[in-house]
Amino acid sequence: MSSLKQTPLYPVYAKYGAKTIDFGGWDLPVQFGGIQSEHEAVRERAGLFDVSHMGEFWVTGADAESFLQRMTTNDVSKLATNQAQYSLLCYPSGGVVDDLLVYKLAGDRFMLVVNASNIDKDFAWLKEHAEGGVKLENVSDDTSLLALQGPRAAAILAKLTEAPVGGLKSFHFLPDADIGGVNAMVSRTGYTGEDGFELYVSAKQVVRLWDLLLEAGRDDGLEPVGLGARDTLRFEARLPLYGQELSADISPLEAGLGFFVKLDKGDFIGREALAAQKAQGVPRKLVGIEMIDRGIPRSHYPVYAATDERRIGEVTTGTQSPTFKRNVGLALLDAEYTAPDTELLVEIRGKKLRAKVVPTPFYKRPKG
Structure with missing residues (x-):
């Protein structure tokens, strides 16, 4: 069984x-x-x-909005009723607990949609920080x-x-x-x-x-x-997957999701670390790469500088693009190696093969 x-x-x-x-x-x-x-x-x-398999939580009560404002990186106060937003839960370190959708059903009623593998962790994280007039309910099942x-x-x-x-x-x-x-x-x-x-x-x-x-x-x-x-x-479409482009060790700013981090909205968990990272410049950046040599980049393959073969990061996701038939990937690299057209080496089955930094997203939906 x-x-x-x-x-x-x-x-x-x-x-x-x-x-x-x-x-x-x-x-x-x-x-x-x-x-x-x-x-x-x-x-x-x-x-x-x-x-x-995705998780759904109800967050209700008089303090529901202020609670979510403190827990998430985006600005919940900007949501109209029947509107949703993409957001993130962060640790004090700036690393990511999870990425999620926040749905506003009424002034005191919200639904959160979280990743399946993180349901228990996320619910425990929210419960740990809940206070005042907030009720949490896991309705995933x-x-x-x-x-x-x-x-x-x-x-x-x-x-x-x-x-x-x-x-x-x-x-x-x-x-x-x-x-x-x-x-x-x-x-x-x-x-x-x-x-x-x-x-x-x-x-x-x-x-x-x-x-x-x-x-x-x-x-x-x-x-x-x-x-x-x-x-x-x-x-x-360059949409992140938790555990690959985002994790407890990868911040939203490193992942290129700064648009969803509203540092000016007031305090939230992780704000101090993220503000410092923004001020100093992120140490690593998520970029698109395309293979020059024949080979398909895959998750966790090491990436090296083409100049001195120093390890500078790793592939987070990679495949042969079904739409374009190009061997492409997303890679989290030391920031100094992330300019477009920078040549890199990706280790594939023990061989270091040439690649270069390319713009993302790889695919954009045609207008109209």
């Missing part, structure tokens, strides 16, 4: 041809039809992801999450609802939409670099919603998509 956790959709994976793997203690589909074809489906048409992503996502979703999903702005949400008879919170967010939606639904209703969406999207070329293409899509 497997000790791996399963989402409520696990029983229907086989019907769609899923190959599952152990992903941080969860038995999740790495692919259905193939990573390359699923990646292309999302870039060109639409893909449907089961991301029900009762909440499922589907991501409908790609240029045809809005047209597919519109077939199933009277709710104004097409007019929803990015990082805004409808708290209560009827999608083909299933009640869902519909958010215009995603982790692919494409337009799309994330649908929060009761765990009891998620299989029905999954089937409804795949049926509605059949003529639009909608495909179920696994974690393999989720990773290549987010990577091309």
